[in-house]
Amino acid sequence: MIQLMSEELEPAELLPVGTLLHRRYCIDGILGRGTYGITYCGHDEKTGTRIALKEYFPYALAVRAEQGQALHPKNKACGALFFLGSEMFYRQHLALTDAKGSDNLVTVYTAFFENGTSYAVMEHLVGITLERFLQLRRRRLYPEEAMYIAASLADALLVVHSLNSLHYDINAKSIFLCTDGKVKLVDFGAAKAGLRARHEVDDTEPWIDLSAIGRTLYEAMTGLAVFGEGIQPHANIPPQFFEFLWHLLETSGYRRIASVFDYRHALACVEIGAICPDVVDEDVTSSIPEPRKNASQSRPQEARAKEAAAQPLPKKSILDRALDAMEGAVASEPKDAEEQVQKEARIKRKVWVIYGGVVCVALILTLIIRGLIH
Template sequence: MENNHKVLANLCPSCFFEKGSAEVCPACGYRPNSDNEDWNRLKPGTVVHGRYAVGRPLGQGGFGITYLGFDLLLETKLAIKEYYPAGVAARNSTSRSVLHASEEFKEDFRKGLEKFLEEAKVLARFEGHPNIVSVRDFFEENGTAYMVMTYLEGSTLLQYLEERGGRISFEEALNILVPLMDALDEVHASGLIHRDISPDNIFLTRTGQVKLLDFGASKTAMALLQHRSHSIVLKRGYSPSEQYQTRGSLGPWTDVYGMGATLYRSIVGVTPPDSLDRMAEDILPSPRQLGISLPSHADEAILRSLSLFPGKRPQSMREFKELLTGIPDDSVPFSSSPNAISSRLPAESPGPAAPLSSRKKNPLKILLLLLPVFAGLFFFLTRNSAETVQPAGRGNTVSSSPIASEKEPNGKAEVKETPGLPAKSDEISTGEGKQPSQKNPVIEKLPVKIGYLAALTGDWAAYGQTEEKTARLAVEQINAKGGVLGRP
């Protein structure tokens, strides 16, 4: 303890600059025992855990206060985060200890503190991670809890954007944010969710590193308070709709929304409208519609990340990154979502992107529909080459022929039994006469894989606009001959 006093004797208790015997710090201007000192924060020079001196506050959010700190043992600067949830905690003006604001909040305060310490233990595993400000120490004291973290010098992404005129290019934003997406994938795998991703929680160090700030805010437990005061929990424009719900389903998709909003803000220059404001009428314009230069697949990925419905967003940071970069990784399994929905988009044609249709496609249903489609297409395309099939031990033959031009009054093709063979419902004959085969250049050029999927689902935009005209003409040709597809 005596050694601590010796170390602090020549340091400013606010910024830890070596001021000597000067009463006022020449670096920050701090004067001890000033009348304008904020009693709702720890007094500069307070020592916690017998080792860490607390200096000036670096920032305060809805969940806690972060102070500049000083390790008296290693004599290095660091950051100290104090659990101090706004509206739930209060401070003794004399001792500066923390307690719950009222009996009504007692249980919530305690649960939040326990969660704060649990998250600190998990984050301690990421010590040394290049993109996460990890926890070096944590403990309970003064009626609350503290995390000791690495002190960084530099600026937040929000400050950087302001210095650059409000926004940056898509390429620069991607270079900044992609390493954080990879880091969040690791954090999500450990069971944690950040829940507060925004430009002011992303830090650009002077050495060129990008760090994610403000983990361990105990937002899981503090979700219990959302029905009392949204303002202490949510950051408008960056919080998805499920965070407004007392029992909202939170997961990696929650952080995907915050990351998408951060990317949107970085390249457009404005924060996207709050998710609650978009509930009545969602008219969120895409970056490309606002004149921002970026690939169409990236434009669509950003809109997907900002979907009001959790199941329609990319379900992991890795999936979001793949959609942004246009580099899919088929070896990566789809993540499970609240609504068991996960999908990837093919690249679309150039032009301003529009929000995806909300229609859900059932893969099994499409597969079952495709079987008769391709069977019908096969017979239609090969109507010129009649084959003779000779069953073993029989003298009867079955001739293949194109799809019928003669139909029953109900519009269905006539099904006949062939002598010598069992009747089958899928053996379609044209009747007694055969129609001459005609070449169809539209059908021959049909992009089957894309055109037919689009025709089946009716969702032309999702499967490429360049094949739309050809595919529509093909469907009309088949319909005209009593074929297998309905009109899109």
């Protein structure tokens, strides 16, 4: 990070060099100040690791005591907002200590309360912000650079949103370009994202981070500020990437890119050349080709009959043959009721004759056996 001159900040607002916080984190200097706080550089007394330490200090709501290091609200009206913001700052950064799986998100080691406010201990990054990069290079972002930043932020937001949190303050100052080539998302919008845990925001709010990315990249590629939701095509932006940015900022009607998963899918489509459009009923019906007319329909009926007779019959399956046999058996049964009755009578007479013959044979055998015994 770039160390700012101490003259840019009032000495009374700063913690002195050498201040020890949480009994282990020592302040070595000042990195900068934002709307919600001051960022210091320092080191961990126990491990010797270099750290960045951010103090929640919204200058519009609080002041530092003349004697000591504690912060106090400017008045009673500011008190509720200050303490709520401090709690949200703590809860958000504490949640980020569980953020794993992304090299594009600043590592947060811990968060704690002290001096009437809250602090977050993070890794110390070496590099510059996107805003400073554009100032030093005196040029706009190239499309390849914008694509790389967009992909890096997608990985970072996937982790952040999975923790039920939001950044809420993505801009050129919160996109950090490290000297090793990595892009890191830093400087979270402290006082707002924790409201998500209290169910005070709706499910559409992940789109807030995504639209902020679209606005930041458009301004970085064109140098034009985005007011409202409308953006215009620009010579520095390829058509496919402009369409991607336009859908990030578009809010009227259906939001095509409303989640990180939609964002990553759309970005992948840009890499292969186009944004995948929504599929509607008209597109589906228009994509189905009309069936071609069969050439045999224009032939005379006799020709079709001869052609059908000449074609070999298809081989039937076992099930088809079984069904045919059942149909034949049913068709072969006599349909005349009287004939059926006569047939049953003849069968009964034959049965009785056979039964009578068997009985007679049994009696004769019985008499013969008795005669032999006596």
